[in-house]
Amino acid sequence: MTANLIKQTDFDAIIIGGGACGLMCAAQAGFLGKRTLILEKNDRVGAKVLISGGGRCNYTNLYASAQQFISQNEHFCKSAFAQWTVDDTISFFNTYGIYGKEKTLGQLFPVTDKAKDIVNVFTNLCNDLDQEIWCDASVTDIEYAHGNFIITYQRYGEEKKISVPKVVVASGGLPVQKLGATDLGLRIARKFGLSVVDTAPALVPLTITGKDQPWYEQLSGNSIFCRVWNSRISFEENILFTHWGLSGPAILQISSYWKPGEDIYIDLLPNQNITTLILRERELNGKKMLLNLLASLYTRKFADALSNRLPMEKNLASLSKVDLDAINKLIHNFRVKPAGDKGYDKAEVMRGGVSTGELSSRTLEAKSIPGLYFGGECVDVTGWLGGYNFQWAWASGFVIAQGI
Structure with missing residues (x-):
């Protein structure tokens, strides 16, 4: 199957993955007047958000700090959490009609107990802010040439290529395969010579x-x-x-x-x-x-x-x-x-991932590959059970949006 000619676009960045990090990144980029395109391999965005907390979505934790995260660099996530705090998460969702109720140990759930309300905030924002979402788009390769990243993806049985100056890898980790989980983020990192911390199922x-x-x-x-x-x-x-x-x-x-x-x-x-x-x-x-x-x-x-x-x-x-x-x-x-x-199909998250030593803690941009960003679960930042990993997803999405 021969790929179509490379399509030049006016997107400031392409976001690979329409999960928590990718959705937040697109929305925050939109607020800054930037145009992004989310490429999501599933038939809808937010698949993992929708099943989290038994479909209720424990979307943050009141006590989230760097202390509840596992990483080879325990200080790495501090910069992102300083730029996007738990209060920022609460205020953001309040603005769009999502109010939280605390369960045990600081866990915050929507009062409606509906994870789909969280996803709807982002799909509505993307629509209002002219951010594109292409579902059923499976990225198969990424290259760099002449100042642009060339992304190869398959959609509706066709293989196509698209060119863009910046790429955000927010493709998640290895849990849960039935939700489309793959090692894409890790493969992209390795392809560009970035080191990856050994991965394993976590919260399992x-x-x-x-x-x-x-x-x-x-x-x-x-x-x-x-x-x-x-x-x-x-x-x-x-x-x-x-x-x-x-x-x-x-x-x-x-x-x-x-x-x-x-x-x-x-x-x-x-x-x-x-x-x-x-x-x-x-x-x-x-x-x-x-x-x-x-x-x-x-x-x-x-x-x-x-x-x-x-x-x-x-x-x-x-x-x-x-x-x-x-x-x-x-x-x-x-x-x-x-x-x-x-194993991964019963794990909540993946431990390990793209080494934090390869990324700027302030921007999450790869130090050696300008324009390439990694956020969310594919990075070696793994939180405790109870909304911590969502707080990292929102924070990393926000941080990346400032730089793309």
Whole structure:
């Protein structure tokens, strides 16, 4: 299939990817009187926005700062967050009728609970500001010649080329393939000689295999508030037992800091001390069975599942110091050795990406390739669960718009 002749355009920039970063970039460029074209491979923009938060879209976090982001350069995102703050995000969406309600831990959702309202803000703005959006346009290659970038793309069965002075790569990361996720951003970076930090699924459930799997299977559906930690960080949120392992907010959070072969630890009763509870209850009713005490702290199903690990047949009065030490260790220092994770199709985001060392922290332009910008998930800036990654997407889109 022979590509059509290169089409010269009056666009100031082409934005590859119509996700959160690309949409914000187009809107902000429009405010500055610049014309952009979004090339989106799906049949509509904002596919990942639309499914985020169960279709409700946790669009920022009140407490977002550089501290909640993983990157080889922990300071890199500070410049973008100084230029576009959480207050800017809130004010921007308020202007267009999107008002937030806080759920847990600073997570902000639209009061309507509809992610499509977020996407509609951008599609309406692009229309009003004369920003073009071409859906079903899959970019296959990008070259640089004579001061312009030449983008090859396929649309409606035809291969075409288009020339433009500046390009914004906002094509996302590797999750979720059914939404059109590809490694395009990473391939573009490598093609232009930019280094890429090793990628991996992040904010992803962890799997358990082997002899321990049946134990997790029997607890499938049980959710418990816990503290989960490793040598680098800890989180206090719910965990969810599943037939294949562990999920829930605390597990998704720790997964971004977990590496294959490592253990993680769980405090199953983070705000109380199990030994203190047992001794206190023993004074009141020494005949009470350990099983009944644990069933009052957890579900009966979970307490029953601990029977093969603890002396559940004993009453509190008969528990020895050895018993108490064993109970304390299991409840407050429960060790888990995950076999792996559920992969990109179950991951919220991708860890790693285009090295921040290759980009200007102020503009997100490639230092060695003037006119080439990278933003959003394809950059080595990965946030926690809870709206942080959207805040990075909005901030990086805004920053890039100032320079294109």
